[in-house]
Amino acid sequence: xxxxxxxxxxxxxxxxxxxxxxxxxxxxxxxxxxKKGGNAVDAAxxxxxxxxxxxxxxxxxxxxxxxxxxxxKDKKVVALNGSGNLPSKVNYDSIIKTEDNLIDPYSHxxxxxxxxxxxxxxxxxxxxxxxxxxxxxxAIKLAKEGYVVADVIADMWKREEDKLKVDKDxxxxxxxxxxxxxxxxxxxxxxLSETLEYIAKNGRDGFYDGYVxxxxxxxxxxLGGQLSLEDLANFQAEYVDPIKIDYxxxxxxxxxxxGQGIVALMMLNILSNIDINKYEPNDYRRIHIEAExxxxxxxxxxxxxxxxNFTEIPxxxxxxxxxxxxxxxxxxxxxxxxxxDIKKLENNKDTVYISVVDNExxxxxxxxxxxxxxxxxxxxxxxxxxxxxRGASFNLDQNHPNFxxxxxxxxxxxxxxxxxxxxxxxxxxxxxxxxxxxxxxxxFLTNVLDYGMDVxxxxxxxxxFYFDNKLALEKTxxxxxxxxxxxxxxxxxxxxxxxxxxxxxxxxxxxVLVGGSDPRKDGLALGF
Numbered sequence: 040x041x042x043x044x045x046x047x048x049x050x051x052x053x054x055x056x057x058x059x060x061x062x063x064x065x066x067x068x069x070x071x072x073x074k075k076g077g078n079a080v081d082a083a084x085x086x087x088x089x090x091x092x093x094x095x096x097x098x099x100x101x102x103x104x105x106x107x108x109x110x111x112k113d114k115k116v117v118a119l120n121g122s123g124n125l126p127s128k129v130n131y132d133s134i135i136k137t138e139d140n141l142i143d144p145y146s147h148x149x150x151x152x153x154x155x156x157x158x159x160x161x162x163x164x165x166x167x168x169x170x171x172x173x174x175x176x177x178a179i180k181l182a183k184e185g186y187v188v189a190d191v192i193a194d195m196w197k198r199e200e201d202k203l204k205v206d207k208d209x210x211x212x213x214x215x216x217x218x219x220x221x222x223x224x225x226x227x228x229x230x231l232s233e234t235l236e237y238i239a240k241n242g243r244d245g246f247y248d249g250y251v252x253x254x255x256x257x258x259x260x261x262l263g264g265q266l267s268l269e270d271l272a273n274f275q276a277e278y279v280d281p282i283k284i285d286y287x288x289x290x291x292x293x294x295x296x297x298g299q300g301i302v303a304l305m306m307l308n309i310l311s312n313i314d315i316n317k318y319e320p321n322d323y324r325r326i327h328i329e330a331e332x333x334x335x336x337x338x339x340x341x342x343x344x345x346x347x348n349f350t351e352i353p354x355x356x357x358x359x360x361x362x363x364x365x366x367x368x369x370x371x372x373x374x375x376x377x378x379x380d381i382k383k384l385e386n387n388k389d390t391v392y393i394s395v396v397d398n399e400x401x402x403x404x405x406x407x408x409x410x411x412x413x414x415x416x417x418x419x420x421x422x423x424x425x426x427x428x429r430g431a432s433f434n435l436d437q438n439h440p441n442f443x444x445x446x447x448x449x450x451x452x453x454x455x456x457x458x459x460x461x462x463x464x465x466x467x468x469x470x471x472x473x474x475x476x477x478x479x480x481x482x483f484l485t486n487v488l489d490y491g492m493d494v495x496x497x498x499x500x501x502x503x504f505y506f507d508n509k510l511a512l513e514k515t516x517x518x519x520x521x522x523x524x525x526x527x528x529x530x531x532x533x534x535x536x537x538x539x540x541x542x543x544x545x546x547x548x549x550x551v552l553v554g555g556s557d558p559r560k561d562g563l564a565l566g567f
Contacts, residue, residue: 047499051553054551055552057395057552057565058393058394059554059562060394060556063189063562064186065085065086069089072173077167077173078168078399079399081174082403088159088177095228097195097391097408099155100238100424101425102408103408104155105120107456108467120158121159121276123151123153124274128265133265136435142435145411149429150259152274153426154274155407156243157275160242176239182227185226185227188220188224189222196213206418208423212423213413254424255271283459286484289459293454294455296352297448299476301352303456305339306332307484308362309335310367312367315328321501328372330529331376331505332481337506349440349444391471392455392469392542393407394467394544404469408453409425410429415428429451453471463546466544466545468480470482472540479538497543505529512524516533544564
C-alpha cells in the first residue's frame with residue numbers, strides 16, 4: 040500500500056489485458072484494439088503510431104524501434120531489431136561536424152534509414168491478429184482531425200522552438216506564428232495522416248517505395264545527403280537472439296547489441312553481488328553504488344558496443360557471473376572510482392516506451408524513438424515525416440567499433456526489457472531517457488524485486504544518473520544526500536529535467552495484472 044500522504048497514484052489492476060504508455064490517447068486506443076480482437080502486438084503498434092502523432096517530439100515513423108516480447112503461441116521470447124543503417128554511399132570526409140568534432144545532429148549526416156515502419160509491418164504480418172488498416176486507423180484519424188496538446192509535451196515543444204524554425208517544413212507543421220503549440224491547443228498533421236493511410240493500405244512498400252520514399256530521398260538530397268531509394272528498398276527489420284541473465288531467481292531479457300540492453304544486464308550482474316537491501320531505498324549509499332555500477336558498465340559500452348555485423352562484441356564475457364563478481368569487487372562503499380576512460384557521447388531525452396499484456400497470454404515490450412527532441416528537425420515536404428537523427432551517436436574514431444561507415448547501424452540507446460520466471464512471462468518494462476535507460480531499468484527493477492515496491496511506486500521513486508563525470512540527482516533527493524555524495528567524491532548536481540519516464544505491467548501469481556505509468560510523462564495505464 041502506498042503512503043497516501045505522498046502525492047502519487049495507485050497502480051492499475053485488471054484481470055484480462057492492460058496497456059501502459061506515456062499518453063492517454065495511445066493507451067486508450069491500444070486497449071480498444073485489444074477489445075476489437077487485436078493482440079498485444081497489434082495494440083503496441085497502434086500505441087506507437089498514435090504516439091507518432093500526439094508525442095511527435097519523442098517518436099515518429101521517421102525513427103527506429105525495438106521490440107522484445109513473449110509469444111504465447113510459440114512459447115518463447117522473440118526480439119526484433121527495427122533500427123536503420125547508414126546509406127551505402129556515405130563518405131567520412133563529407134560528414135558535417137559540430138565545433139567539438141561530433142556529428143552534427145541536425146544535419147543530413149545524422150539521418151540513417153528509418154527502421155520503425157518495416158518493424159511494425161513485420162510484426163503485424165508474423166504475429167498480429169488484425170490488418171494494418173485497423174491498427175493504424177486511430178493514428179490516421181488523430182493526425183487528420185487533430186489532438187489536444189498535453190502538459191509535458193507542451194513544455195518540451197517550447198524548449199525546441201528555435202530548432203523548429205530552421206527547416207521550413209518543420210516550421211510549417213510544428214509552429215504556429217513561429218511559436219510552439221501550447222497546453223490545451225489542438226494540433227493537426229494532415230500530411231502525416233495521408234502518409235499513414237498510404238502505409239496502412241500498402242504495408243512496408245508504402246514507406247520504403249513509391250512516392251513516400253521519393254519524398255524522403257528528395258528532402259535529404261536537397262540538403263546534400265547520400266541516402267538513396269535503394270537504401271530504403273533494401274532495408275529489412277530483423278529478428279535477433281535475445282540476451283539474458285539471472286537476477287535473484289528471475290530472468291531478465293534484453294535485445295542484443297547494437298542496443299545497450301547489455302549495459303542493464305551488466306549492472307544487474309554487478310549488483311547481484313552486493314547486498315543493497317541493507318540500505319533504505321533512499322539511502323545515499325544506494326545512490327553511490329548504482330553510480331559506481333553505472334561507471335563500470337558504461338566503460339564497457341563505450342569500448343565495445345557497435346553493430347555486431349561489423350565488429351566482434353564479447354557478449355558472453357560481459358554477461359558472465361564471474362566477470363560480474365570481478366567488477367563488483369571494484370566498488371567501495373566509502374570512495375569513488377576515478378580515472379575511468381569513458382568517452383563522451385551525444386546526449387538526448389526523447390523516446391516512447393510501451394508495455395502491453397493481452398488476454399491471449401502475450402507480453403510485449405516496445406520502444407520507438409527519433410533520438411533528440413524532434414529528431415533532426417528535418418521534415419519531408421509532401422509527406423510530413425519528421426526524420427530522426429540516430430546517426431549522431433556514431434563515433435568518429437576510426438578504430439572504434441561504433442565508427443561511422445556505410446550500411447552500419449549505430450549503437451542504440453533505446454532498450455525494451457522483459458522479466459521472466461520459470462519460463463513464464465512476468466513483466467514487460469522499460470524506462471525512457473536515452474543513455475539513462477539501462478540505469479533506469481536497473482533502478483526500477485531493484486525497486487520491485489529487492490525493495491518490494493509495486494510498479495507505480497517503483498516508477499515514481501527518485502532517480503539519479505552518473506553520466507559525463509557528473510552525478511545528476513532529481514530534485515526530490517534530499518540536500519543531506521547531496522552533501523554526503525559530494526563528500527564521497529562525486530561531482531553532484533541537481534538536474535533540470537527529471538530522468539526519463541517509464542511503463543510496466545506485472546503479472547501477479549493469482550493472474551491479476553498490475554500496471555504503472557511514469558508521472559514524469561503525460562501517460563497512464565489502463566486495463567479491463
